Amino acid sequence: MDRPAWAPEGVDMSRPSPARMYDALLGGSHNFEVDRQAAEAGKALVPDLPRLALSNRAFLRRAVRFLVDSGVRQFLDIGSGIPTAGNVHEVAQSIDPECRVLYADIDPVAVAHARAILRDNDRAAAIEADLREPANLLEQARETGIIDFEQPVGILLIAVLHLMADEFDPLGKVNALYDAVPVGSYVAISHLTSATRPDDAAKLVENSANVSRIGLQFRSRPEITALFGKWEPIEPGVVELPLWRPESDRDQHEAPGRSLGLAGMGRKA
Template sequence: MPRPDWAPESIDIERPSVARMYDYYLGGSHNFAVDRAAAQAMIAAVPEAPLMAQANRAFLRRAVQFLIDSGVRQFLDIGSGIPTVGNVHEIAQQAAPDARVVYIDVDPVAVAHSRQILAGNERATVLQEDLRNPARILDRPDVRKLLDFDKPIAVMIVAVLHFVPDSDDPSGIIATLRDALAPGSYLVLSQASDDGRRADERQEAEHVYQRTDNPLNVRSRAELTRLFDGFELIEPGLVWVPQWRPDSPESAEDAERAVFIGGVGRLGG
C-alpha cells in the first residue's frame, strides 16, 4: 500500500499499532488497513471498544480541567498517542494559556504528527521515548527545559499501562516518576480492567493485541490501587472512568461498559 506523507519510513505499515488502533476507535484518520482490521477484530470481540476509547478521552478532558482548576500548569503526558481533538495542551492552554505540556510516546507516527500540530507552540513539545524507561524520560533535556520539577507537575498515564507487563515493573515505573515530583503534583492514570468481564472476552481481546507489538495486560481494581502508593486519591477515588466527576449523572450510567478504571492522585508533603 502507498505510504502517506505523515508516516515515517522507519515504521512497519503492515503490522498493527496500538496507537493507530486507538486513533481509529476515536474516529481519527492516522491509521492503516492493518490497524483497522485489528481494531475491527477487537470490536467484534468486545463491542464496547470504541466506547472505551471515547470514555478515556472524556476522562482525560475532565481530569485536565480539574487540574487546571486546582492550579496545575505543568503536564507530562506519557503514552500520549496520536493527537486527535481534545488533547492535553488544547484543553489546558485554552483555560490557562501559560500551561506547559510535554508529550511522550514510543510510536513514531504519534510523535511525527504531534510535532506537526505543535509547531510554533513554545509551551508544548513531544519526544519519542518509552514509558518503561522513566529515568531516561526524566533526564531528557527537553523535558527539563519546559517543566520545572521544583513545582507541581501532573503526570498523565492514560490508557497505556495495560501495554506494560508485570515483568516491566509498572509499580517501579510510577515510583521513579513519583520520586522526581514536587509536593502537590498529581498522577492521572487509567487502564483496562477485567473486573466484571467474561473470560472469553478477555481471551479474545488478548488474542487481538498479540498481533501488535504491545500485548494486553489487564489488571484488577486492587492492582491499580497499589499503583497509587504515595498519592492521595482524589474523590471519587478509583472508579470506572465515566464515573470520575461526570458532566452529568446520565453520562455515568452503565459505566462498567467502558472497561477502563481510572483515578487522580495527589502527592502530599
Template sequence: MQRPDWAPETIDIERPSVARMYDYYLGGSHNFAADRAAAQAMVAAVPDAPLMAQANRAFLRRAVQFLTDAGVRQFLDIGSGIPTVGNVHEIAQRGAPESRVVYVDVDPVAVAHSREILAGNDRAAVVQEDLRHPERILAHPDVRRLLDFDQPVAVMIVAVLHFISDDDRPGRILRTLREALAPGSYLVLSQASDDGRTEEERAEAERVYRRTDNPLWVRNRAELTAFFDGFALVEPGVVWVPEWRPDSPESAEDAERAVFMGGVGRLGG
C-alpha cells in the same frame, strides 16, 4: 499497501500499532489497513471498544480541567498517542494560557503528528520515548526545558498501563516518576480492567493485541489502586472512568461498559 506521505519510512505499516488502533476507535484517519483490521477484530470480540476509547478520552478531558482548576500549570503526558481533538495542551491552555505540556510517545506516527500540531507553540513539546524508561523521559532536554520539577507537575498515564506487563515492573516505573515530583504534583492513571468481563472476552482481546508490539495486560481495581502508592486519591477514587467526576449523572450510566478504570492522586506536602 502504499505508504502515505505522512508515514515515516522506519515504521512497519503491515504490523498493527496500538496508538493507531486507538486513533481508529476515536474516528481518526492516521491508521493503516493492518491497524483497522486489528481494531475491527477487537470490536468483534468486545463491541464496546470504541465506547471505551471515547470514555477514556472524556476522562482525560475532565481530569485536565480538574487539574487546571486546582492550579496545575505543568503536564507530562506519557503515552499521549496520535493527536486528536481535545489534547492536553488544548484543554489546559484554553483556561490557563501559561500552562506547559510535554507529550511522550514511542510511536513515530504519534510523535510526527504531534510535532506538526505543536509547531509554533513554545509552551508544548513532544519527545519520542518509552514509559518503560522513566529515567530517560525525566532526563530528556525538552522535558527539562519546559518543566520545572521543583514545582507541581501532573503526570498523565492514560490508557497505557495495560501495555506494561508485570515483568516490566510498573510499580518501579511509577516510583521513579513519583520521586522526581514536587509536593502538590498529581498522577492521573487509567487502564483496561477485567472486572466484570467474561473469560472469553478477556482471552479474545488478548489474542487480538498479541498481533501488535504491545500485548494486553489487564488489571483489576485493587491492582490499579496499588499503583497510586505515595499519592492521596482524589474523590471518588479509582472508578470506571465515566464515574470520575461526570459531567452529568446520565453520562455515568452503565459505566462498566467503558472497561477502563481510572483515578487521580495528589502527592502530599
C-alpha cells in the same frame, strides 16, 4: 505498501501500534490498514470497544480540567498517542494559555503528528520516549525546557500501563515519576480492567496476542489501585471511567457496571 506523507521514514507499517489502533477506534485518520484491521478484530469480539475509547478520552479531558482547577500549570502526558480533538494542550490552554504541555510516546507516528500540530505553540512539545526507561524519559523532558521539575507537574498515564507486563515493573515506573516531581504534583491513570466483564476482557487479551500482536494486561481493581504506589488517592478513588467526576450526561459513553476501564488520580503530599 505505500507510506503516507505524514508517516516518518522507517515506520513499520506491517505491525499495528496501540497509538494508531486507538486513533482508528476514535475515527482518526493517522493509522495504517494493519491498525484498522486490528481495531476491527477487537470490535468484532467486543462491539462497544469504540465507546471505551471515547470514555477514556472523556476522562482525560475531565482530569486535565480538574488539575488546572487545582493549580497545576504543566503537564507530562506519557503514552500520549495520536493527537486528536480535545488534546491536553487544547483543554489546559483554553483555561489558562500559560499552561505548558509535553507529550511523550514510543510511536514515531504519534510524535511526528504531535510536533506538526504544535509547531506554532511555544508552550507545548513532543518527545519520542519509552516509559519502561523512566530515567531517559525524564532526562529528555528536562532538556525540552517545557517542564520545570521544581514546580508541580500533572503526570498523565492514560491507557498506557496496561501495555506493560508485570515483568517490566509498572509500579516501579510510577514510583520513579513520583520521586522526580515536587509535592503538589498529581498523577492520573486509566487502565483496562477485567473487573466488570471478565469474559470480554479475556477475548481482547487473546485477540491482542494473536491478531494485533500487542500484549494487553487487563488488571483487577486492587491491582490497578496498587499501581498508584506512593501517590495519595483523590476522591472518588479508582472507579469505572464514566464514574470519575462526570460533568454531564455526555460523559456517559459506557453504562455504569459495563466499563472495561478504571481510572483514578493521586497527589504527592
